Amino acid sequence: MQVWLERMTIEKNIESKSFPSVEAMLVDYRPEVPVYCLRKKRIQRNARDFVNNFPGKVLYAVKCNPHPWVLDACHVGGISDFDVASLEEVKLIRERYNNSTPYFQHPVKSRSAIRNSYRLHGVRHFAVDHLSELSKVVDEVDDTRGVTVYVRLATPPGGASEHFSDKFGASIDEAVSLLNRVRNTGFKCALSFHVGSQCYDPCSYQTALSVVGKTISRARVPITALDVGGGFPASYPNMALPPLADFMKAIVEGVAAIGLGHEITLLCEPGRALVADGVSVVTKVYLRKGERLYINDGIFGSFAESSSNQFQLPARLVRLDGPIGNGLKPFTVFGPTCDSNDQLPQPVCLPEDICEGDWIEFSLLGAYSNALNTNFNGFRGCMFVDIDDT
Ligand SMILES: Cc1ncc(COP(=O)(O)O)c(C=O)c1O
Incomplete structure (x- = not known):
């Protein structure tokens, strides 16, 4: 128990609440940090x-x-x-x-x-x-x-x-x-x-x-x-x-x-x-520059292992305020650190109208994700929630 109590002080905002969906969690928290959604x-x-x-x-x-x-x-x-x-x-x-x-x-x-x-x-x-x-x-x-x-x-x-x-x-x-x-x-x-x-x-x-x-x-x-x-x-x-x-x-x-x-x-x-399929990570879009997106998680966080192995992850946009446009297109996705390597290895297909403040849920991130999360550039902050949608 002690080991985890120590880690909890690093990973602030650990939550024990259960939500029926990712959307319900977002309505409650509107999180700025990546959220590990455990099933x-x-x-x-x-x-x-x-x-x-x-x-x-x-x-x-x-x-x-x-x-x-x-x-x-x-x-x-x-x-x-x-x-x-x-x-x-x-x-x-x-x-x-x-x-x-x-x-x-x-x-x-x-x-x-x-x-x-x-x-x-x-x-x-x-x-x-x-x-x-x-x-x-x-x-x-x-x-x-x-x-x-x-x-x-x-x-x-x-x-x-x-x-x-x-x-x-x-x-x-x-x-x-x-x-x-x-x-x-x-x-x-x-x-x-x-x-x-x-x-x-x-x-x-x-x-x-x-x-x-x-x-x-x-x-x-x-x-x-x-x-x-x-x-x-x-x-x-x-x-x-x-x-x-x-x-x-x-x-x-x-x-x-x-x-x-x-x-x-x-x-x-x-x-x-x-x-692997028991955890998704909900990330937030910090900035859009044309077809480039800058989000709050990257290869020094939850995506270290999936990126080095070139695993493709299902991704979906979640927007609380307003409808989502129909067309999809590929975006280059960058992580939050100052390191230029902090980029997802493959383009991610997302709605054309994605913008700052939207969230992206990446699935299949239960394996070697939070376990490898670093504090590089001070971006370790994250939350864990239980999503009961299975
Ligand atoms: C000794 C040992 N056992 C089991 C595992 C788990 O492997 P996997 O996640 O591929 O099932 C690992 C992974 O590094 C390992 O080193």
Whole structure:
């Protein structure tokens, strides 16, 4: 709780009120700062669907959106286990939920984060992808027998908007020796991978699972758990995607193909797929110069990740005073800072008569948006509201 109270002092104007629509919220607040419009019920439903369809345990990847309402919505939707990447995230989860299990799945941790998460917060699941990281875990835990160590495998590139395995992940050779060291040290052995974020090809999971199969048959150590990571996609308009069911099917078939059965716990760590469509951001137009619009949010705020990945976001104009003209045209949209890079990557189609004081609602901004918001040029201010329009 403490962690979030601290953040709330930065993100002023946090609201707990619920509104039936974005328009109703705008009538009440006429906000000058960007407004994160959370749909708690949508996130609850996404979580519930995921839990019902994934053939194992679903951990929510806290980094994706650590807002307490988002965590609570996932929790209400049936998720009580969380993928965490830092001691702060461990504390956040531990302080918020009694019955939760944090899994420290970041393969690079400080010694103090390992020590304190183990000793003070009871963390018993750690990922590693290198012998030096394993040595740190060995040094910092008292009893290796109660701890599961996940050896994170690198996966082949392709099939996802963001590839992670240039930064993290052991090769099969490295994983085989790591697993043997894990077992000899007394830990329970497990494997994990992440196919990359916004994965658009279900075959990526099958390819990664065949790497798992090769590793297991060469390592010859008993594996207690397999974590297939995150990467499940959101439906951005400029990306054609197979349905989520195809990803689940690929995983079920991929696990069966390498001969793993009920003796192992299967886990996954979705972030984006649970929350992307659960949040929109309402921004205000500060200035129009011909076909250029200057708004109060940009790439140093809510649009950092969507811009760097070129994700297209649905956008609609909201005007409280007066009708909106019929014609649409593309506008270049700039963020509020003095930095010339602060520009959305694609033109945004909006009504021709858009003007200063109008609001624009951008949808599909639940993932890696508020989590990456900076205070650059002093533009961190924002509000969170619940919109119950689903
Ligand atoms: C270890 C780990 N797990 C899960 C996730 C969540 O990924 P996604 O939002 O693509 O589902 C990430 C994202 O960075 C990650 O690094």
